[in-house]
Amino acid sequence: MVFAICGLVVVGAAICAVWLWSWLWLLILPAVSWASWKYLEVRFRVYELTSERLRIYEGVLNQTIDELELYRVKDMTIERPFWLRIVGLGTLVLITSDRSHPELHIAAINDAMGLRDQMRTLVEGLRDRKRVREMDFSSDGEGGEFEEFDFE
Secondary structure (H helix, E strand, O other), rough: OOHHHHHHHHHHHHHHHHOHHHHHHHHHHHHHHHHHHHHHHHOOOEEEEEEOEEEEOOOOOOOEEEEHHHHHHEEEEEEHHHHHHHHEEEEEEEEEEEOOEEEEEEHHHHEEEEEEHHHHHHHHHHHHHEEEEEEEEEEEEEEOEEEEEEOO
């Protein structure tokens, strides 16, 4: 979306600058700068999937490395809006019990279905190995909350 907005600003500013006001060329620099920064943010976001965790590397100038333990993944959803489907991409949404990433979006990836299947296999295997299960409970008897318990 950012790239589309910046593209429209650049094209609009160029057209208007030629026929109307020459100072509109000054709008091109911030638009190109903003799009370039967003591109670098996407380019420097890396996901590394191991057998026990998902590592997330983020940051252009300063890097942050965060980890999500796979046994904390509760649910996975694939979102494929039209603009991603036409280029063969999808977004994998992970609902987790992790405090730093309760909902993690792995956006615009190839073969989102394959990654979901791979992660599901790893999550189930890790839960069996650690003997961790989720249980539904609620103080008012209505249900709807999830908690993890370790049965070791």
